[in-house]
Amino acid sequence: MIDHAQHARNFTANAERTAWHDDALWFVREKRDKATKLIPEWEELREQASQVKMHMLSRLDHYLEEFERNATARGIQVHWAEDADAHNRIVHAILERKGVKNIVKSKSMLTEECHLNPYLAERGMDVIDTDLGERIVQMRNEPPSHLVMPAIHIKKAEIGDLFHEQLGTDAGADDPKYLTEAARQHLRPKYLEADAGITGVNFAIADTGGIVVCTNEGNADLGTSLPPIQIHCMGMEKLLPRLEHLGVFTRLLARSATGQPITTFTSHFHGPKPGGEMHVVIVNNGRSAILAKPEFRRSLSCIRCAACLNTCPIYRRSGGYSYGSVVPGPIGSVLSPAMDLEKYAALPFASTLCGSCTDVCPVKIDLHDQLLAWRKYVVKEGYLDKGKARQMKMAGKLLSSPTLYRTASFLSKGMKLVPRVLLYNKKNKWGMERELPLPAKRRFRDLYRKRPRS
Amino acid sequence: MSRETILASIRAALPPGQALPELDNFGLHYDDPIQQFITTAEAVGANLQSVDNRGGIAAAVQAFLPGASSILSHVPEVPCKNFTRDADRDPHAYSDLDLIVVEGLIPVAENAAIWVPDSQYDDHAAMVLTQHQVIIVRASDLVDHMHQAYAKVAAAEVPRFGFFLSGPTKTADIEQSLVLGAQGTRSLLIIMIRDESTSTI
Incomplete structure (x- = not known):
């Protein structure tokens, strides 16, 4: 079982670093606030996004089939993966068939969830994560600590040391501009050498059969426009019914994530390049089980903007790794127990239930209600920490x-x-x-x- | 097999039907969409040059990057330099490209994004491998927000590839310090043609 409290204790042992982390996240939360206040209809927009997602979930089978039909008609090869293992086998088989050795991958929380990188590495393939933050954590053999800013927990001096060691930058140099340029020079040959590109999927569109990927660095575009094979891995809840719905979601995503009016790249892929292959892998991996639970199914509306992480007083002061799950923060604390309640039983308690996560969520997921609902399951299944259970029992007697x-x-x-x-x-x-x-x-x-x- | 298993597990779990909301663009409208676009474009790191008509394009490109070592132009007003248009070229060759010049179809006032589908260039790779980029837009094509923009995109045949571009590439992955020119374009010039009566595409 993940002991969030113990991990948090280790993190907060360094008070200066905890405050630095807290401030960095709060800075992003404030940028989000400023961006949303420029949109008078922000609340209506959230409501509309929430309703579109709930509608999509209520007809998910229909929209998945519609997507498959339209994508196939455009020459896209659609695959279905029941779980992480099936996902990895499908991706590997596509690459294996073409003798692929070098792969560039842009950010994808789904491939993190499926542990695709180690799976491919064990089979002799080289996967380079190309998002700068992800490349940094990959070089450190760490997972991302945040959904949108994977290296938010690392200081620039540490990145300077890492790059000095692995990329030969000047010792002691920690200027972000200099380090970013070094990463650019390091990554460019990787794109040119790549035999295949893999990306995640921000949105899939049922009525056109295409997918949309959002980045600021352009790395998904660099990774897919050069090699003949492109693979896009998506959780099955990423669907939108119609192309026009992107109008709602592209207005919400970047503003909620970083306070930008939109990501630099919002790239729409609707078919393979001439002579190339385009694959979309649709993954379940426990999502239909969440769909079956009325009190938790709204969590499938998540667009991974990480606004709930940035605002959470626990996440900000305990760091992404304290959750011990691929998706950290409030959304991770409702998604992870659905995957493995015993392992993640402590996560629903990593919250003050202040409700700030629910307030900032662009698709109106009732996060703090779901955290509370998970606590009831944890107690019912007997996974509650014994000391806490004893106290709760006493308090219950007293108050009743x-x-x-x-x-x-x-x-x-x-x-x-x-x-x-x-x-x-x-x-x-x-x-x-x-x-x-x-x-x-x-x-x-x-x-x-x-x-x-x- | 997986497909049927997945669809069956979804059907067994479906929530009660919920109606799709009517799309609404909330009546958002800028009094001065041109100024809104310009202010936002500059805020996201783009350079902006207004010209009265297409006659001003060549000079604006020249002033933006006078020392461009190579230019791949997709507009008649700007000649190519050390590069020729070749739709069948191996995309890797674009790694030497210094500047690309293209037309954007739908500029959006609220976020300075510009819809640039693959009808506007020979190869998607050239658009991201190039060091610098010029996108030409017409003020008369401006829409206020993304709802209008997607209504226009949906009205035409959806291209095999197309993107909304907003500013040059950027990252803040190192201690939240914004760095322009992360991996793709280092800088972007948007040329806005103000006089619609003389514009032709």
Whole structure:
């Protein structure tokens, strides 16, 4: 089981770094706020996006078949993968058949979820992640710590050292412009040598049979326009019914993600290049099981903008790796338990339930309600931490009995007389790293009874 | 086999039907869409040059990149230089390209994105391998927002490839510092033709 609290403790042990991380994410959250305030109809736009996605999910089988039909008519080869393993086998078979050795891949959380890179590497293929942030974490043998900014947890001096070691940049150089130029020079030959390009999919369009990929660096375009084979891997919930729906989602995505008015590239692929092959792999990997759960199915509307990560007080102060899941943050804490409840039982508790995630979500996923709903499942399945379970049981008894509650509330008047060691110990998790508030001098009950009556 | 399994598992899990909302463009309208486009284009790192008519294109391109080592032009006003148009060229050859000049079809005021489908250039690869880029748009083609833009895109035959481009490539992956010219185009000049009466494409 992932111990989020322990991982978070390790992260916050470095107070200076925690504050730096917190500030970096908050900076992005503020940029998002500024961008959304320029759009008077922002809230209506979110509502429309939410309704389009819920409609799509209610007819997902129909739209998947429509997409397949239209894509096939355009010469695109459509594949279906039941799980991560099937996805990897399909992608590998396509590449194997053509003798592919060198692959460039632009950002795709789905291929992270399926662990495609190690699968291909074990079979003698070389996969280069081309998004700068992803390339940085790949060079460090780390997974991304954020959906949109994979290297948000790394300082520029560390990237400078990494590039000095692996790309031969000047020792001690940490100017972002200089380092970005070095990455450009490092990546360009990789595109030119590539035998195949792989990308994720931001949106697939049922009525045209095409897919859309959004980047700022142009790396998905570089990776797909040169080699003869292009493969696009998509979670099956990425569908939109009609091309016109992109008007709604392209207005929401980048503003929610980084505060940009739109990504630099919004690239629409509707068929293979002359003499080339274009493949789309549609992946289930547990999504139909989420669809079957009424209280969680809205999470399939997610467009991976990461606004919920940037605003989350827990994510900002515990870092992406503390979640131990491919997708971190609030959205990861509702998606991951659906994959493996026992392993990810702690994640629904990595939240204050403040609801900020729900407020910023461009497709109106009820994230904090889902986090609460997952807590009930965790308890029901017996995965709740024993100490927490004991406390909850006691609190439950106390709060459900008026007599017990009154007695406790009367006794709590004496709390300031209780020795600290009794309140602040390992058994009382709520007293750890927190000062318990002293009870008010006069209880509400007393005030109410003594209220002036007319 | 996977296909049938997946579709069956979806059908067993489908939520109750929910109606598709009517598309609405919310009546968003800019009083001065040209100014909105220009301000936004500059904010996303593009250079912008307004010209009165197509006669101003050549000079604007020359002023933007006087020392261009090679030019691949898709407009009659600008000659190619050290590069010829060849639709059958191996796309890798575009890695030597310094500047590409193309026409954009739908400029969008709200985000300075420009719809550039593959009818406007010989090869998608040239558009991303080039070091610098010029996109020519007509002010009379401006739309306010993406809803209008996609209505126009959907009205025509969807191209095999097409993109909305907004500014030169960029990244902020190193400590949130914005760097223009990440991997594709280092710089972008948008030439806006203001006088629609003399424009011809």
